[in-house]
Amino acid sequence: TEHIRKDLPLLDTRVLITAGPTYEAIDPVRFIGNHSSGKMGFALAHAFQQMGANVTLISGPSAELASPGINRINVRSAAEMHQACLEQFPTSDITVMSAAVADYTPIEVATEKIKKQDQTLHIALKKTTDILADLGIKKSANQILVGFALETTNEEFHAQEKLKRKNLDLIVLNSLNDAGAGFGGNTNKVTIFNRALEKKVFDVKSKTEVAADICREIISLL
Ligand code: CTP
Ligand code: CA
Numbered sequence: 001t002e003h004i005r006k007d008l009p010l011l012d013t014r015v016l017i018t019a020g021p022t023y024e025a026i027d028p029v030r031f032i033g034n035h036s037s038g039k040m041g042f043a044l045a046h047a048f049q050q051m052g053a054n055v056t057l058i059s060g061p062s063a064e065l066a067s068p069g070i071n072r073i074n075v076r077s078a079a080e081m082h083q084a085c086l087e088q089f090p091t092s093d094i095t096v097m098s099a100a101v102a103d104y105t106p107i108e109v110a111t112e113k114i115k116k117q118d119q120t121l122h123i124a125l126k127k128t129t130d131i132l133a134d135l136g137i138k139k140s141a142n143q144i145l146v147g148f149a150l151e152t153t154n155e156e157f158h159a160q161e162k163l164k165r166k167n168l169d170l171i172v173l174n175s176l177n178d179a180g181a182g183f184g185g186n187t188n189k190v191t192i193f194n195r196a197l198e199k200k201v202f203d204v205k206s207k208t209e210v211a212a213d214i215c216r217e218i219i220s221l222l
Contacts, residue, residue, distance in 0.1 A: 008052025009219055015053040016092035017045045018085065018099035018131075020060035022078045026123060027110035036100035038062030040148075040188060043211035044096055045070050051215060056092070058084045060099055078102045078128035085131050089138065094218055096146040097132045098172075104128065136167030144221055146170045146214070160197055169221055170194055172214055192217050 019041020023031040042064040045057040049070060056071040058081060066072045073088070075081045078101045089095060104125035114121075132147045139145050147168045149159040155173055163171040175189040189204045192214070202213055 009222075010048060010051040010053035010094075013053045013093045014091055015045075015048040015055045016058070016085070016088050016095040017041050017048070017055065018058045018081060018097050018101075019045070019064070020062035021100045022060045022081055022102045022128075023076050024078065024102045024105040024128075025076075025109045026106050027112065027114045029113050032102060032104075032106070032125075033061075034100050034102070036060070036062075038064045039186065039207050040211065041096075041098040042066060043207040044098060044214060047208070047211040047215040048094070051219065053094070056088050058088065058099070078105060078131070082129050082131045082134070085135060089135050092143065094144045094146070095135060096214070096218070097135070098148050099131075100150070101131055102128055130166070132168070133166045139167060144169045144218060146172065146218060148172045148174060150174045150176060152176060156191070156193075156199070159191070160193055163193055163195070163197075168195075170214075170217060190214070194221075 020038030021034045021036040023033045025031050038059055041059065045055050046067055049055045049067065056073065057066055058073045058075060060075060060081060073084050075084050081099060081101060105128050107124045107126050135145055145168050147162060147166055149162050149171055151158045159171050159173040171193050173191040175191060186206055187204050188207050188210045190202050190210055192200045
């Protein structure tokens with residue numbers, strides 16, 4: 001059994017991953033969304049599964065397929081994702097929030113399709129709950145919480161600020177500025193900060209390899 005422990009360091013460990021975008025309904029046929037493909041989150045789910053973990057994946061709308069054995073929960077809006085996270089988080093040992101959650105959602109959802117009228121249309125939005133920050137408040141001492149940060153300016157400063165403000169154990173900074181990184185593609189470039197604000201810079205890699213790096217960094221915290 002010694003080799004099993006070594007190959008599967010996360011046996012009996014419960015991991016919660018969020019992935020993909022959220023869709024915020026405007027009316028019955030329209031929504032506000034974003035370009036997240038879900039690839040990073042699904043790659044993380046598979047990486048953790050390969051380490052022996054019991055993986056739950058809460059995903060917004062995504063064309064990605066989860067491999068058998070992953071407990072996939074499909075959600076649509078930020079509010080639905082928040083609800084699903086509140087249900088799953090208490091029993092999760094490691095939680096990685098890689099979803100691109102909408103920051104704002106329409107105050108009201110029109111019950112009928114909005115007809116075109118004037119030259120301009122204003123849709124009033126309200127802030128969504130910051131799911132990660134909420135989990136950071138609810139986190140117990142033996143739970144690990146990891147977030148992502150997507151920035152275009154002062155990226156390291158903002159990532160460190162989010163790590164502290166949301167009470168995270170690690171934050172993964174997505175370097176949008178680098179070629180081959182970001183939404184849609186199959187590669188990513190990340191920098192990871194821990195609570196001591198120690199920084200690890202990784203090369204551009206496939207999202208599968210990036211997921212393995214993130215998984216390894218998290219295991220090193222255990
Ligand atoms: N996040 C979340 N709930 C939200 C918004 C973001 O859980 N309503 C999480 C994301 O999943 C990510 C982290 O917070 O893990 C950082 O997301 P990001 O968009 O980079 O930062 P924000 O805190 O939303 O701030 P801003 O978009 O203004 O930079
Ligand atoms: Ca945001």
